[in-house]
Amino acid sequence: MSEILDDIIARYREKDGNVIFLLQETQEALGYIPEEAVGYFSKKLEIPSSRFFGVVTFYSQFHLKPRGKNIISVCCGTACHVKGGSKIADRVLRDLALSAEGETTEDGKFTFEIVRCVGACSIAPVVLVNNRAYAEMSADGTSKILREIKKKESDESK
Amino acid sequence: MNQSEENKKKVIVRVCIGTGGLAAGGKEVIEAFKKAIADFCVDIDLDFTCHYQKVGCRGFCARDVLVDVVDGDTSVTYQGIKPDIAKRIVEEHLIKGEPVKEWLIDDSYHAFHAKQLKILLKDCGTIDPEDIHAYVKVGGYDAIKKILSSMIPEDVIAEIKASGIRGRGGAGFPTGVKWEACRKAPGDVKYIVCNADEGDPGAFMDRSIIEGNPHSVIEGMMIAAYAVGSNLGYVYIRAEYPAAVDRLKLAMAQAHEMGYLGNNLFGSGFSFDLRIKLGAGAFVCGEETALIASIEGERGMPRAKPPFPVQKGLWGKPTVINNVETLSNIPYIIRNGAAWYSSIGTEKSKGTKVFALTGKVKNTGLIEVPMGIRLGEIIYDIGGGIIGDKKFKAVQTGGPSGGCIPAELLDTPVDYESLGRVGSIIGSGGMVVLDETNCMVNIAKFFLEFTQAESCGKCVPCRIGTKRLLEILDRITKGLGREGDIELLEGLCAGVKSASLCGLGQTAPNPILSTLKYFRSEYETHIREKKCPAKVCKDLLTYSIIDAACTGCGACKRACPAGAISGEKKKPHRIDPEMCIKCGACFDTCKFASVDRE
Numbered sequence: 001m002s003e004i005l006d007d008i009i010a011r012y013r014e015k016d017g018n019v020i021f022l023l024q025e026t027q028e029a030l031g032y033i034p035e036e037a038v039g040y041f042s043k044k045l046e047i048p049s050s051r052f053f054g055v056v057t058f059y060s061q062f063h064l065k066p067r068g069k070n071i072i073s074v075c076c077g078t079a080c081h082v083k084g085g086s087k088i089a090d091r092v093l094r095d096l097a098l099s100a101e102g103e104t105t106e107d108g109k110f111t112f113e114i115v116r117c118v119g120a121c122s123i124a125p126v127v128l129v130n131n132r133a134y135a136e137m138s139a140d141g142t143s144k145i146l147r148e149i150k151k152k153e154s155d156e157s158k
Numbered sequence: 159m160n161q162s163e164e165n166k167k168k169v170i171v172r173v174c175i176g177t178g179g180l181a182a183g184g185k186e187v188i189e190a191f192k193k194a195i196a197d198f199c200v201d202i203d204l205d206f207t208c209h210y211q212k213v214g215c216r217g218f219c220a221r222d223v224l225v226d227v228v229d230g231d232t233s234v235t236y237q238g239i240k241p242d243i244a245k246r247i248v249e250e251h252l253i254k255g256e257p258v259k260e261w262l263i264d265d266s267y268h269a270f271h272a273k274q275l276k277i278l279l280k281d282c283g284t285i286d287p288e289d290i291h292a293y294v295k296v297g298g299y300d301a302i303k304k305i306l307s308s309m310i311p312e313d314v315i316a317e318i319k320a321s322g323i324r325g326r327g328g329a330g331f332p333t334g335v336k337w338e339a340c341r342k343a344p345g346d347v348k349y350i351v352c353n354a355d356e357g358d359p360g361a362f363m364d365r366s367i368i369e370g371n372p373h374s375v376i377e378g379m380m381i382a383a384y385a386v387g388s389n390l391g392y393v394y395i396r397a398e399y400p401a402a403v404d405r406l407k408l409a410m411a412q413a414h415e416m417g418y419l420g421n422n423l424f425g426s427g428f429s430f431d432l433r434i435k436l437g438a439g440a441f442v443c444g445e446e447t448a449l450i451a452s453i454e455g456e457r458g459m460p461r462a463k464p465p466f467p468v469q470k471g472l473w474g475k476p477t478v479i480n481n482v483e484t485l486s487n488i489p490y491i492i493r494n495g496a497a498w499y500s501s502i503g504t505e506k507s508k509g510t511k512v513f514a515l516t517g518k519v520k521n522t523g524l525i526e527v528p529m530g531i532r533l534g535e536i537i538y539d540i541g542g543g544i545i546g547d548k549k550f551k552a553v554q555t556g557g558p559s560g561g562c563i564p565a566e567l568l569d570t571p572v573d574y575e576s577l578g579r580v581g582s583i584i585g586s587g588g589m590v591v592l593d594e595t596n597c598m599v600n601i602a603k604f605f606l607e608f609t610q611a612e613s614c615g616k617c618v619p620c621r622i623g624t625k626r627l628l629e630i631l632d633r634i635t636k637g638l639g640r641e642g643d644i645e646l647l648e649g650l651c652a653g654v655k656s657a658s659l660c661g662l663g664q665t666a667p668n669p670i671l672s673t674l675k676y677f678r679s680e681y682e683t684h685i686r687e688k689k690c691p692a693k694v695c696k697d698l699l700t701y702s703i704i705d706a707a708c709t710g711c712g713a714c715k716r717a718c719p720a721g722a723i724s725g726e727k728k729k730p731h732r733i734d735p736e737m738c739i740k741c742g743a744c745f746d747t748c749k750f751a752s753v754d755r756e
Contacts, residue, residue: 018455020438024397058457058614059438061397078360078554078590079516081604090741094719116441116608118398119362121514121590122219122522123178131400133181135222139743140717 004029005040012045019047019055023062032063068104068111070149072096073128074142077117080125084138088125089114091139095146109153110146169252172226173239174283178219178523180401183240187223190241194248217279217366217524218270221263227251235263266542270521273539275502277510278486279526282370287405290412293373299418301492302380306426314385315341318488320496322508327353327444327481328559328585329661330507330574333488336478340386340468343476348388350379351472351479353449354395354402357441358557359608361588363512364482366524368395368402371486372409376419376432378485381492383430386478390431394449397436406434441558441612445660446471446479448614459614460660481586483512503529507573511584517554517591518545527572534568537591549594552676556585558605558612559665561672562598581672583665597694598677599684603631605669609662620663623654627670635695639685644674693755696740700756703744705730707752714744714753 008029012022026037033056042049056062074080074089089101092112096105104111120126123135127142134145171191175184218224221237227247234257236247243261251257285292293299305314319334340348352375356364368375379391395403410432413419421429435453442448443458446467452458453472471477487509491499500508507529516522519541527536533553537543544550552562561582563570570576577584592601610624627650630643651667658664674681683691690698703714703723708730715723715731722738725731733744733753745753 020452020455024436024438054457055438055455059440061438076359078557078588078604079514079522081359082517082590082592082596082601087741091719115398117357117359117361119356119365120178120181120219121360121362121516121588122524123181123222124516124522126181135178135181139741 001030001034001037002040005037005044009041009044019052020059023052023056027062032066035064065104066108068108069153070110071113071128071130072110072142072146073113073115073118075116075118075120075124075126075128076114077121077124079121080117083124085125088127088137088139088142091142092146095143109150170226170228171252172228172284174222174224178222179224182222184223186241187225187239187244190244191248194245195252198248198253217274217283217526218267218521219523220521221267224263227257235267236261237263237267266521269542270523270525270540273527273531273535274525275510275528276526277490278367278371278374278483278512279524281374282367285371287370287372288408290373290409290416290418293371297493298373298489299377301489302377302384302418303424305381305384305492306424306428311341311385311387314381314492317496318385318491321491321499322496322503322506323484323487323491323499324507324574325481326483326487326511326586328556328583330584333480333484336468336480337382337385339466340476340478343469345476347473347475348386349472349475349477350383350386350388350391351449351453351477352379352391352393352395352482352485353444353446353479354393354399354482355437355443355449356396356399356482356586357444357612358559358586358588360516360554360557360590361514361586363514363524363587365396365399365402367482367486367512368399369405372402372405373413374486374489375406375482376409376413378480378488379432380419380423380430381488382478382480382485384428386476388478389429390433392433392435392453392472394435394437394443394453397438403434403436410434440614441608442614442660442662445662448660449479450477457614459616460662462659483587504571504573506575511572511587513587513589515541515589515591517589518548518593518596519543519591520545529573530571532568533563533570533572536572536589537568541591544591544593550591551594551596552592552598552673554582554590554592554601554669555588556583556668557588558609559583559661559668560585560588561668562592562601562676563672564676581668581675583668595692595694597635597690597692598673598680599631599635599690600692600694602670602673603628603635606631606666609666613662613666617657617659617663619654619657620659620666623650623658623663624666626650627654627667631670634681634684635690636697637684637688637695639681639688641685643685644678644681648674699740700735701733701738701740701742701744702735702754702756703731703733704752704754707750709750709752711750713747713749717743717747719743 008025015021038049038052076085096110101114125137127134127137173188223239225236225239227234246258315338323333324330354364440458443452445460448458448460450472467477503509510526510528512526515525521542550565552564554562567580606628610628613620613624615621651671655667683689710728720737720739722734723731745755
């Protein structure tokens with residue numbers, strides 16, 4: 001991991017010291033921001049780790065925990081909300097047996113997130129599965145997609 | 159060109175690949191066209207050539223994937239195209255010359271466009287956003303060439319002031335005045351920032367403009383930079399808009415290659431370059447001072463103003479921050495003149511405004527209308543009325559900072575002042591239509607959930623105030639509302655509005671205040687009768703089966719995710735109220751209207 005982080009630090013120095021850039025690159029490379037990475041940066045750059053954590057926890061883009069293999073994002077922007085986005089979110093919670101938004105299933109296969117508007121409001125309600133947008137979704141339609149992914153995952157692991 | 163080539167008809171197939179188009183399968187449609195053309199063209203000696211063109215959003219996303227076939231002077235548009243229909247279009251239309259009738263756009267497409275006035279969106283949706291030459295061909299970069307060769311910065315500012323354009327990001331501050339203040343601010347180094355952190359839920363105007371016509375934004379920034387005396391600009395754009403980021407990067411690279419960005423542009427001695435900063439997801443970063451903190455790599459927390467960013471902005475230097483739509487207007491104003499621009503719109507609100515028309519209207523999509531158009535015209539003429547011919551209830555404008563406008567005010571003209579008078583705002587341009595099945599207390603709660611989560615926490619009125627407001631709304635929607643809650647909301651709203659540091663807190667109570675003003679009885683019914691008139695608030699509903707109407711088909715039993723429905727085939731079923739999670743699946747599934755929701 002330290003090689004990756006050193007490379008990011010080198011590019012960070014070129015970019016006149018932008019902490020957000022550093023964290024965005026780290027997440028891009030590792031999928032999330034491990035606490036050890038923050039400790040490493042803090043030591044190498046002599047920036048208190050509180051400043052990193054301050055930024056990480058401020059922006060919704062950053063994750064301190066590893067995320068699942070498949071990211072299911074249900075849009076709950078205004079247009080999706082008035083067309084039943086929360087019903088879809090409730091269904092995903094049940095189907096994945098999770099208790100809250102932002103959690104990852106125990107097997108690490110799925111992370112469920114609620115996003116606030118992906119800007120595709122005219123085709124609401126929208127569900128993003130691994131960043132692919134599905135238009136005019138329903139709770140049943142979403143369950144179907146989840147079943148398909150689950151099947152694919154179990155076929156692969158056989 | 160030899161004789162035989164000249165005789166060839168030039169046919170252009172345009173496929174929409176905006177976010178809406180892509181989600182509806184735009185890429186697959188393009189592939190299907192390519193394949194079909196290859197399949198047919200190889201064997202048959204065709205007398206036309208085909209060109210593919212990728213275009214951005216033309217607005218009518220409800221009917222995606224939209225495909226234009228332009229044959230000489232005639233153009234036909236298809237709607238709802240899937241890959242398998244692409245083959246038919248090639249075979250029947252391109253080869254045999256007979257348009258595929260059942261997939262042609264219908265009257266609603268024409269109605270959707272009749273009352274619109276497209277300036278910015280005219281080029282979005284007809285030019286290839288991934289080709290700088292397409293923008294140049296329609297007059298792109300003429301405006302910057304014109305000002306560099308014949309106008310001093312003060313003239314440019316005077317022209318923009320005369321046009322009357324006001325900021326499209328929400329506050330409606332006159333753009334020319336902002337530029338002038340920055341021009342006059344002392345300092346050698348100044349910055350132009352394009353705010354593309356479109357954070358309002360229910361809005362996608364800026365995304366569509368960048369995806370559909372990125373060069374207009376770049377040119378607008380160049381003109382702004384020349385006017386205020388800046389050589390470097392930043393585009394602060396949401397990381398959640400990957401397609402827009404890619405288009406912008408490509409547009410910047412092409413502009414560099416053509417010598418439209420960089421040093422000594424067009425031999426004028428004026429230099430300008432651009433950088434992209436990816437927003438990391440925080441609604442409050444739409445606020446100018448928070449946005450600056452975020453570009454600098456810090457937590458995006460607003461600070462008190464003055465000093466304003468035009469005096470002391472990015473890295474402490476004078477900075478102009480303009481919204482995407484504002485900047486995109488600038489080249490058109492310079493090209494066509496301030497007098498032309500100010501002839502559109504109302505006395506105090508000039509030009510056109512792009513709206514994201516969504517929610518319960520038939521024709522959802524991106525629209526551009528002259529300022530001053532009535533709300534009713536947008537909803538009924540352009541939007542085609544309410545889906546399923548249900549009753550219109552309210553239109554929500556301005557996102558979390560705006561308000562809900564009821565049916566009796568549909569005559570309100572859409573301009574900054576008029577919407578302000580009825581308790582809402584134009585905002586950045588989100589317009590969400592609500593029908594009788596939407597609960598207004600639930601809508602208010604939805605927005606408060608949003609603002610409470612997005613409050614940066616720096617000032618107490620916003621941090622604690624939004625939390626308490628949300629708690630009260632939450633208990634009202636759960637049947638735990640108390641007498642006096644409405645008055646408590648009103649008092650708290652007034653406090654949060656007047657004491658918060660930035661626009662987020664100052665406007666956060668608007669969704670509550672406007673729904674209280676126009677839909678007070680709905681609040682009262684929730685509190686006093688513990689009922690939700692629109693039948694939305696889960697905790698106030700009970701589901702049961704009407705024995706007389708139930709055929710015992712078992713559809714509800716299969717649909718119930720909680721296993722709360724029991725019953726033998728062909729006999730009335732029963733819902734166990736203890737097990738029911740009130741998801742409404744049975745209600746939605748039953749074809750015989752035998753599920754009762756009270």
